[in-house]
Structures are given as C-alpha cells and as structure tokens.
Amino acid sequence: MEKWLYIEIGLFLFTGIAGTGHHYYWIGAPRYWLWVGGIFSALEPLPILLMVLDTMHHVKKRQTKIVNPLTWTYAVGCAIYHMIGAGVWGFLHTLPQINYYTHGSQVTVSHGHLAFFGAYALLNLTTFYYAMPKLKGIEVYDDTRGKYGFWTMCIAMMLMGLFFGVAGVLQSYVERVMGMGYMTAQSYMRLWMGVVFFCGFAFLAGLLTTVADLFTLRPAKT
C-alpha cells in the first residue's frame, strides 16, 4: 500500500512539476519549454488514471459496510471527474501543436471548469459530507436532498464544460485557422455562451440545494 502511494505521488510530482511547462509555450520563454511542457504534461493523466483504478479497486474489495453512501459517491465522483476534467480535457489541448490554436480560448475555460470542479470542488464537498454528520453527532444521515444536489451540480457542470468547449473550438477555428477578428469569432460563439449561462442557473440550483442540505443535515429515518 505504502509503495503504491510513493509511486503515485512520485509520478504526480515528476509529471506535474515539469508538466506546468505547458503554461510557458507562448510567453516568450526559450523553445525547449515546448518539449518539456509537451512531453511531461502529456504524461500527467497517467497518475490520475492510476488513482481512478486504485479507487475502483478499493470500492470493489471493501470489507466494511458503507454507512453513508453519499459521502462515498462524492469521493468516487471526485476521482472520476478529476480524470475527465484534468486528465482527458487537459490532454486534449496540452500538445503544443494543438495548444498553438486553442491557447487562451474557451477551450481553456472548458478545461478550467471541469478540472477545478472535479479535482477541488468535489474534494472539498467530500470532506464536508464526511465531517458534517460527525460534527452534528449524526451516525447515518438522510441523503435524499444531498443526492439531488450532487447530480444536479455534476450534470450542469459537465454540460457547461461541453458548451464552453463548443464555443472554444469555434473560436479557435474562426480566429486562428480562418484568421478572422476577435469580435467576429464572438458572434459565432454567442449561442453557445448563452447556453452556458442557462447551465449556470442549473448549477446554482444544485449548489443551493447542497449548501442547504449540509447545514440542515438530519438523521435518516429507519
């Protein structure tokens, strides 16, 4: 177990530190950053994938009964969303040959949202759902409302990420392949940014449900 953790942390460090070179491609830094950033950041999804496999292995081989399933749904959801948002979405635009076209566009924003929500927002929420019942002295909590909150936020954020992505691909094409102006590209993106706006409302609804649920957690009916 300890050896496995060292391998995982080592991979995160070796790929992650040099991998941040993907932020130096176009800022006037020496050309070798294209190689360093490109190669190491393309390897970054590997430890994330191992973490998902590790999570699934633990879920399958568990021996103790799961008491509060929603807390564990959050933990597994965090591993999977991290893989999609950071691993898959990051990989899609991390090679310099692709990033040349997508840099600083809504493709970046799409990845930024899915990665941040998956890796950090869900990690925090997992901790809150683990700690809150303990702080309130509740052994088994009623997770009916919490489940609605989880799925509404996850689905709304996934749709937001997808539509930011559609706007981003259009933006990259119109601006950087066809060579048209920034504002011309905006007019092609307007519809998709509008859809993002409505996904934002759905996300807000999920978020309010979750916050309300966390603060008014009650024991499950037996």
Ligand code: HEM
């Ligand atoms: C917890 C994990 C991660 C988070 C929270 C995250 C978040 C972000 C955010 C917010 C940005 C925008 C930064 C800016 O506009 O200056 C960004 C950029 C970027 N990320 Fe990630 N990221 C993560 C992991 C990854 C991974 C694993 C990869 C590659 C496999 C990756 C590839 C990229 C690339 C290439 C950019 C630059 C996009 C551009 O040139 O505009 N990211 N990331």
Ligand code: HEM
């Ligand atoms: C109601 C839901 C939300 C909406 C409508 C929304 C919308 C936006 C918009 C329009 C931007 C500016 C994009 C640009 O620079 O062109 C942005 C940036 C950003 N948002 Fe959100 N957002 C929401 C929720 C979130 C959440 C929950 C997170 C993280 C957990 C998040 C993380 C970020 C990050 C990291 C950036 C900077 C991205 C970059 O630099 O590329 N947002 N958001």
